[in-house]
Amino acid sequence: QDSITMATLKAFLRQSRTSWRPMLSKPSSIHVVLGNEAADLDSIASSLVMAWCLSNRVESNPPAVPVINTSREDLALRTEAAYILNRLEIDFQDLCFITDLEPQAIERITLVDHNRLASHQQAFRPLVRGIIDHHDAEWTSPLEFVQIAPVGSCSSLVCLKSWDLLQSDPIAGQLLLAAILTDTVNLDVSKGRCLAQDQDAADRLLRLSGLEQDTFFKEVQNAKFDVGHLTSAQLLRKDYKQFSNGNVTVGIPAIGLSIATLLAREDWMTALAMFQQQTDTDVLVIMTMQQTPTFKRELGLFTTADKQQSPWYTKLEHTLTHSELQLTAIHSNQSGMVCWEQHAHHLSRKKVLPLIKETLAGELM
Numbered sequence: 001q002d003s004i005t006m007a008t009l010k011a012f013l014r015q016s017r018t019s020w021r022p023m024l025s026k027p028s029s030i031h032v033v034l035g036n037e038a039a040d041l042d043s044i045a046s047s048l049v050m051a052w053c054l055s056n057r058v059e060s061n062p063p064a065v066p067v068i069n070t071s072r073e074d075l076a077l078r079t080e081a082a083y084i085l086n087r088l089e090i091d092f093q094d095l096c097f098i099t100d101l102e103p104q105a106i107e108r109i110t111l112v113d114h115n116r117l118a119s120h121q122q123a124f125r126p127l128v129r130g131i132i133d134h135h136d137a138e139w140t141s142p143l144e145f146v147q148i149a150p151v152g153s154c155s156s157l158v159c160l161k162s163w164d165l166l167q168s169d170p171i172a173g174q175l176l177l178a179a180i181l182t183d184t185v186n187l188d189v190s191k192g193r194c195l196a197q198d199q200d201a202a203d204r205l206l207r208l209s210g211l212e213q214d215t216f217f218k219e220v221q222n223a224k225f226d227v228g229h230l231t232s233a234q235l236l237r238k239d240y241k242q243f244s245n246g247n248v249t250v251g252i253p254a255i256g257l258s259i260a261t262l263l264a265r266e267d268w269m270t271a272l273a274m275f276q277q278q279t280d281t282d283v284l285v286i287m288t289m290q291q292t293p294t295f296k297r298e299l300g301l302f303t304t305a306d307k308q309q310s311p312w313y314t315k316l317e318h319t320l321t322h323s324e325l326q327l328t329a330i331h332s333n334q335s336g337m338v339c340w341e342q343h344a345h346h347l348s349r350k351k352v353l354p355l356i357k358e359t360l361a362g363e364l365m
Helices: 009-023 041-057 072-077 079-087 119-127 154-161 170-183 196-209 213-224 232-238 259-263 268-279 311-321 349-360
Strands: 030-034 064-068 106-112 128-133 145-148 240-244 249-255 283-290 296-302 327-330 337-342
Touching: 009 041, 009 064, 009 170, 030 041, 041 064, 041 079, 041 106, 041 154, 041 170, 072 079, 072 232, 079 170, 079 213, 106 119, 119 128, 128 154, 154 170, 154 196, 170 196, 170 213, 232 240, 232 249, 232 268, 240 349, 249 268, 249 349, 259 268, 259 283, 268 283, 283 349, 296 311, 311 337, 311 349
Parallel strands: 030 064, 030 106, 106 128, 128 145, 249 283
Antiparallel strands: 240 249, 283 296, 296 337, 327 337
16 A cells, blocks of 8 residues: 555554454454464564554455454553553554454464464464564464564564555554564673664664664663562463473462562462462462662472472472572571572573473472
8 A cells, every 4th residue: 555545553453443343253354463472562563563564565355453362451461561552552442352352253364473373272273374473483384474583573573574664653663663672682782682683673763763772772671670560460470481291380480579579468478379279380480580779580489388298399499409590598487488599690481491390300299
């Protein structure tokens, strides 16, 4: 379409809301542009802008609908995404969530920010027609279009793909820019997450928006770590990973508040016990990270009294305390929760998860 008659991203979302709402239960009536289950800022931005791009490029039939791969109530947990959508005055009511959708309404799917469907979404596989992503390539069957490149942010790929349209919509550009700066830690090459395409996309979007890079990045980062208003149950769900060796099931919530702050909450221990029950885990490994006043990581183990006596639990605790994590004990008077300060700051959950998996390999209940 001619860019003069083109709908802006916000207008597209408003219009598509009225058009897709009645179609959410009609068989084979929509083209879903689906982000990944983490539903982080990169996934949301990529999904919204890619659907907008598709609807402006071709007479999209069926209509392209961006779908956020989480529930409407869980958007609040993505504090940086909620912040930037509010800042850009994008109405949450104009957004479509996976829980709004009847699966039979989908005729075709474009995946953004992932190329391997979650295990419970494998039924969508035959409907996938295209992929734009930056994770390791796991998709093998041929599609109409596939662009998988190991860049820092999927939003960089979406930006370069839709650049002609973005030039007339700085709001869409700012949404992508927020995701790119977040994913590349403000274009920091030393972190290994900022590649030439990320830099190129960000340079273009910074020129387009007139925003000052460091100020904008800090704004979005502050929102990301502004989690004090969330309930304890929300904090546990916000950034959660789980795995099982077939016998022992481990849940690992990552939380941006200190253990002292969590223990001071009246509902913390109750929320922890309830969360363990709901997730049916044998142990929760709570990983905390604080940015201010100085960077700090802590680690906590929580389980029931009987499971603390299990050989696998003793082995897990022993491995963690004798590992490269460099843990020193923090006194906790809460039964069931053992806590440490982690002095090896560079070791995030990505490193801790394999250590736990290796420790529990073959362990029985």
